[in-house]
Amino acid sequence: MKSMMMYNPTHTPIATYRLQLNEHFTFRDVHDILDYLHALGVSTIYASPVLGAVKGSTHGYDGTDPHQVSPAIGTLEEWRALSARLKERGMSWLQDIVPNHLAYDADNPRLMDVMERGPLSPYYRYFDINWEHPSKELHGKLQLPFLDKPLAECIAEGRFQLRFTSAGYVLQCGEQAYPLSMPAYELLLQAVPAITTAAPFGELVTALQEAAEQSSSLQAWQAAKQQLIVDFTQQQGSDTLAVAVAETVNISPSLLPALLDKLYYHWEYWRKTESEINYRRFFTVNQLITLRMEEEAVFDEYHTFLAQLYREGLIQGMRIDHIDGLQEPGTYIRRLRRLLGDDLYLIAEKILEGAERLPADWALQGSSGYDFLATVNQLLTDGGGAQKLLRFYRCLSAVPVKYERLVREQKELILSAYMGGEWENLVHDCYTLGLADGSYTRDQLKAAIGLFMVCMPVYRAYPEDWPLSAVDQQVIRSAFDKAAQLAPLLSPVLEMMAAWWHPGIGNKDINVKGMVFLKRLMQFTGPLTAKGVEDTAFYIYHPLISHNEVGDTPGVLGKLDARAFHAHMVERQAQHPFTMNATSTHDTKRGEDARIRLNMLTLLADKWIQQVQTWHSMNAACCTRRGQDTIPGLNEEYLIYQSLIGSFPIDGLADITFIERFCAFLVKALREGKAHTNWSEPNVDYENACTSFVQQLLSPEHPFLDSFVPFLEQVKALAVRYSLAQVLLRITAPGIPDLYQGAELWELSFVDPDNRRPVNYRSRQVWLSALIEKEREGYAALLAYLEAHAQSGVEKLYVTWKALQYRRAHAQLFLEGSYVPLSTTDDAYLAYARRQEDQWCIVVCPLPCTPVQVVEEVSSLVLLPEGAPLKWCNLFTGEEVEVSNGGLSLSCLQTFPVALLTPMI
Numbered sequence: 001m002k003s004m005m006m007y008n009p010t011h012t013p014i015a016t017y018r019l020q021l022n023e024h025f026t027f028r029d030v031h032d033i034l035d036y037l038h039a040l041g042v043s044t045i046y047a048s049p050v051l052g053a054v055k056g057s058t059h060g061y062d063g064t065d066p067h068q069v070s071p072a073i074g075t076l077e078e079w080r081a082l083s084a085r086l087k088e089r090g091m092s093w094l095q096d097i098v099p100n101h102l103a104y105d106a107d108n109p110r111l112m113d114v115m116e117r118g119p120l121s122p123y124y125r126y127f128d129i130n131w132e133h134p135s136k137e138l139h140g141k142l143q144l145p146f147l148d149k150p151l152a153e154c155i156a157e158g159r160f161q162l163r164f165t166s167a168g169y170v171l172q173c174g175e176q177a178y179p180l181s182m183p184a185y186e187l188l189l190q191a192v193p194a195i196t197t198a199a200p201f202g203e204l205v206t207a208l209q210e211a212a213e214q215s216s217s218l219q220a221w222q223a224a225k226q227q228l229i230v231d232f233t234q235q236q237g238s239d240t241l242a243v244a245v246a247e248t249v250n251i252s253p254s255l256l257p258a259l260l261d262k263l264y265y266h267w268e269y270w271r272k273t274e275s276e277i278n279y280r281r282f283f284t285v286n287q288l289i290t291l292r293m294e295e296e297a298v299f300d301e302y303h304t305f306l307a308q309l310y311r312e313g314l315i316q317g318m319r320i321d322h323i324d325g326l327q328e329p330g331t332y333i334r335r336l337r338r339l340l341g342d343d344l345y346l347i348a349e350k351i352l353e354g355a356e357r358l359p360a361d362w363a364l365q366g367s368s369g370y371d372f373l374a375t376v377n378q379l380l381t382d383g384g385g386a387q388k389l390l391r392f393y394r395c396l397s398a399v400p401v402k403y404e405r406l407v408r409e410q411k412e413l414i415l416s417a418y419m420g421g422e423w424e425n426l427v428h429d430c431y432t433l434g435l436a437d438g439s440y441t442r443d444q445l446k447a448a449i450g451l452f453m454v455c456m457p458v459y460r461a462y463p464e465d466w467p468l469s470a471v472d473q474q475v476i477r478s479a480f481d482k483a484a485q486l487a488p489l490l491s492p493v494l495e496m497m498a499a500w501w502h503p504g505i506g507n508k509d510i511n512v513k514g515m516v517f518l519k520r521l522m523q524f525t526g527p528l529t530a531k532g533v534e535d536t537a538f539y540i541y542h543p544l545i546s547h548n549e550v551g552d553t554p555g556v557l558g559k560l561d562a563r564a565f566h567a568h569m570v571e572r573q574a575q576h577p578f579t580m581n582a583t584s585t586h587d588t589k590r591g592e593d594a595r596i597r598l599n600m601l602t603l604l605a606d607k608w609i610q611q612v613q614t615w616h617s618m619n620a621a622c623c624t625r626r627g628q629d630t631i632p633g634l635n636e637e638y639l640i641y642q643s644l645i646g647s648f649p650i651d652g653l654a655d656i657t658f659i660e661r662f663c664a665f666l667v668k669a670l671r672e673g674k675a676h677t678n679w680s681e682p683n684v685d686y687e688n689a690c691t692s693f694v695q696q697l698l699s700p701e702h703p704f705l706d707s708f709v710p711f712l713e714q715v716k717a718l719a720v721r722y723s724l725a726q727v728l729l730r731i732t733a734p735g736i737p738d739l740y741q742g743a744e745l746w747e748l749s750f751v752d753p754d755n756r757r758p759v760n761y762r763s764r765q766v767w768l769s770a771l772i773e774k775e776r777e778g779y780a781a782l783l784a785y786l787e788a789h790a791q792s793g794v795e796k797l798y799v800t801w802k803a804l805q806y807r808r809a810h811a812q813l814f815l816e817g818s819y820v821p822l823s824t825t826d827d828a829y830l831a832y833a834r835r836q837e838d839q840w841c842i843v844v845c846p847l848p849c850t851p852v853q854v855v856e857e858v859s860s861l862v863l864l865p866e867g868a869p870l871k872w873c874n875l876f877t878g879e880e881v882e883v884s885n886g887g888l889s890l891s892c893l894q895t896f897p898v899a900l901l902t903p904m905i
């Protein structure tokens with residue numbers, strides 16, 4: 001049977017363009033840029049989540065209602081009109097969906113129904129809540145962890161207020177207000193009989209209780225409740241009566257605690273979740289509550305509207321966000337395929353570690369492209385220069401030399417300090433399932449579970465059926481072996497755990513229970529890795545921050561050569577030809593061209609090291625001294641210099657906007673690193689000292705810029721050719737090229753939210769129109785125009801446009817054609833062909849190598865296989881090249897840094 005990863009759906013994109021939709025960029029704005037995107041060569045709009053989300057959401061991953069379009073983005077009718085225009089242009093829509101979680105927010109109607117009706121709500125088991133939590137406060141109640149101080153203090157300060165609204169009673173604390181649970185209405189009758197004995201109020205409470213029990217759906221309950229309240233408020237004096245009840249509770253020191261006890265939720269200080277929690281979160285974000293998507297009823301309810309959108313033709317593809325959060329991703333994918341069919345283009349967000357591959361039985365076209373980003377990033381880094389930078393960093397920084405050790409320490413920190421509640425729950429699950437036989441203490445079992453999680457070599461395994469797959473067994477065995485090596489005293493406990501999942505060791509009953517536990521455990525190893533690595537270690541370990549990137553690793557620098565790249569691409573075409581090729585996303589830590597600039601430091605390693613030493617001395621007076629400490633420390637100072645290289649404006653001017661953006665990035669980086677400050681307990685003095693350092697450096701009166709800008713110019717001059725190489729690789733290598741919004745020009749953004757700033761599409765339309773006009777005048781005029789506007793980013797737009805146009809005109813060559821590695825007579829180049837029957841093209845890109853020198857392209861050849869055409873034309877320059885001495889001369893690269901050669905017939 002042909003794998004779905006090899007299946008070419010009807011709506012496979014030719015090239016996608018990622019758009020971040022929100023109240024500031026809506027369906028109407030997409031309308032306005034549609035002609036531009038089509039002219040650029042884009043086939044598919046790749047949209048961020050567009051369903052109901054919290055008010056003011058900038059990204060859509062904080063959804064509130066999966067059954068409606070977000071009003072901030074537009075209406076269903078607007079989407080239909082947009083879809084019609086897409087179809088007129090032969091374009092399609094790829095939709096990002098978020099089945100793992102919804103927002104923990106008062107605008108989430110399903111969650112509010114649970115809080116109001118408890119077990120009577122059809123959504124009682126919809127969310128991943130442990131209603132049987134061992135804590136007395138949380139047993140039968142949903143934790144509500146949004147107080148800024150302990151509950152008792154909030155009560156003592158009189159911060160809780162009961163209010164009567166058009167939707168019934170709500171309990172408010174500050175700006176937060178949640179519905180009063182139905183059992184609490186009965187308490188109102190009992191607590192304030194002097195007021196509530198009035199017939200209308202008692203009748204309202206009774207009627208509400210009956211309606212809550214009889215309403216099988218949320219819609220029926222909301223309609224019934226609304227009508228009952230309207231009928232009540234129309235009776236003379238009822239409003240006064242309802243308000244009097246609330247005021248009586250609000251001034252009574254005994255009534256409020258009694259009322260709180262009757263709720264289906266428990267108000268809590270937000271930091272309590274670090275040690276105790278009874279719902280699964282997205283990572284460690286209290287405001288995002290996860291769903292029990294493994295339950296078929298939950299799956300069916302959640303996807304009702306999405307299925308309608310797909311069948312109506314508004315959606316042709318989907319990207320599954322955070323698939324690692326689902327208990328059984330494989331089952332989820334199979335259900336989605338049964339619901340929507342094989343012609344849905346389907347990819348998943350999945351970070352692959354090292355040699356890890358997507359599970360072969362997942363019915364996907366592939367992933368969202370982090371693996372491609374990492375492969376290209378490593379290819380475009382000089383290994384020798386990277387090692388020089390690593391040695392320098394080891395002398396410079398007090399960070400442990402072994403990156404593997406640093407990662408382990410940060411995962412341990414996250415588990416103990418931020419995921420302590422989840423850790424405790426997992427231990428409790430072992431006892432509840434009967435897996436712990438009493439041979440070891442609770443503390444020993446907890447330590448073993450924690451160490452196993454920390455030692456997972458990948459984000460997670462994917463257990464579904466017994467026995468485990470060979471791949472999962474290998475992953476789990478690796479984690480146990482590493483854990484036993486680190487903590488020999490825990491070996492007996494670890495071996496007991498290993499028996500739960502090893503065929504032939506444990507008994508059948510233990511294996512069944514062990515599978516239940518393993519599925520649960522795997523929903524937390526992913527968040528632990530993400531928080532420990534992406535959101536902590538990446539902000540501490542700085543030998544070359546271009547590799548502190550989603551999907552990549554700073555633990556390996558520049559060790560992927562042309563031969564290894566070819567091997568990756570041959571496998572990619574054979575196994576995942578329709579997977580996504582990304583180099584910038586909404587989740588990347590910095591823009592794709594910022595990474596290339598930073599990679600150029602490996603070509604200028606000796607000069608860079610000298611510059612950093614010079615700057616360190618030059619800027620010493622800008623540091624703040626606190627006792628024996630200097631702020632920023634050397635590690636943070638080195639991060640600042642690298643970040644300036646990557647992000648400094650193209651025009652070489654650091655205006656107030658850039659300085660503000662840089663300082664905002666720096667504060668986020670410092671808090672994520674958690675060494676001197678963090679999000680839970682910000683050290684504002686330390687942060688201010690660091691931002692003051694930056695502000696002084698970038699002041700026109702300071703000599704730093706006079707030294708920095710000339711060096712940056714050397715970096716930029718080198719970076720152009722490799723940025724263009726990155727573009728061409730993304731568009732022509734196996735996979736579907738994805739272009740992040742605005743990245744058709746230089747993309748130098750910081751991590752979010754900076755990379756989600758509005759894009760100036762007007763300027764891009766002007767640039768593209770100019771390129772089209774200049775091409776009509778001939779290649780001489782076009783190349784002169786590019787040279788006149790060098791470094792503006794227009795050369796990147798040009799390569800993007802020309803390559804996408806060629807890809808659209810020869811779609812099957814790139815979708816289904818083979819990938820043919822080509823040899824060159826010079827290691828400074830990478831070359832390959834794409835071939836389908838008699839269709840060919842050849843791609844030639846420069847590779848970084850040291851020492852930096854001018855390579856004699858005239859004498860360099862690309863060696864061609866037998867049967868290849870003899871005459872070629874460079875798509876970017878119009879130059880013609882003929883085969884000579886068994887190869888093609890690379891003289892064309894003297895005119896333009898990269899080449900896309902097409903046969904001349």
